[in-house]
Amino acid sequence: MWKLNTVSTANILGFLALFSYILTILPTCLKVVFPSTRKTKIPVLLLKFRRQLGILAFILALGHGWILIIKRNLDFLDLKTYTIYIQGISTFIIFIFLAAxxxxxxxxxxxxxxxxxxxLTYLAMFLLAWHICDKMFGQWSLITPLAIISIFVIIVLFLTRRYLECQDKYSQMKKFK
Incomplete structure (x- = not known):
């Protein structure tokens, strides 16, 4: 029988960081994939506060990482630490550059x-998916499925957006031939 673990503070912060991060990517994806959302105020509102949401995602990710570093007593002089946490560390480094x-x-x-x-935010999105699946596999809590579904929905929206943008560019090129 499956047993759900309790949700730790670190995981709550990680989930909130993920949710804030997704809100930074969402407006452009919504406008391209679902053009009818342009009539609503949601993408406009999210675009208006995109930087603040990104900074919030960074701060929450910092809290997530800090708690886990202390809890697990990680040694950053040990190469094994980097091999185990490569996705999280890489994503956090990207978040540092983006926030700064x-x-x-x-x-x-x-x-x-x-x-x-x-x-680089789009690379971070794929690293986050890897991080969530790798670190939460076998340690399911109530927020694990929400995190997995959320990151994969935004990835599908992003890939659909890129596909539609490429199709549009291709059709524009055909017009000029």
Whole structure:
């Protein structure tokens, strides 16, 4: 029989970080995949607070990681730590860069490179899916299915968005031939 584990504070923070992060990716995906959502205020509202949600996701991820580092007494001088937690550490490093450059000054200074840097958010999305599946496998709590479903829904929306954008570019190229 399956037994659900209790939800730890670290996992709650991780889930809230995931949810905040998904809210940063959601508006563009909604506008492209479901154009009718442009009439609603949801994508506009999410876009308006995208940076704040990203910073919130970073802070929550920091809390998630900090609690687990203390709880598990991780040794960062041991290479084994990095092999075990590569997805979480990589995602967190990406979040550091994204959070540090989520301000107007960085946008002005980095110009086009700011957009390139913030494309790393999509790599973080796939790393998070790997992280959640790897670390939560066999340690199910009530939020585990929600986290897995949420990250895979946003990945499907993102891939659908990219497909539709590529189709649109392809049709635009055909018009000019």
């Amino acid at each position: 450059t989520s301000n107007n000054w960085s946008v002005k200074k980095l110009k086009k490179n700011w957009c390139r840097l913030h494309q």
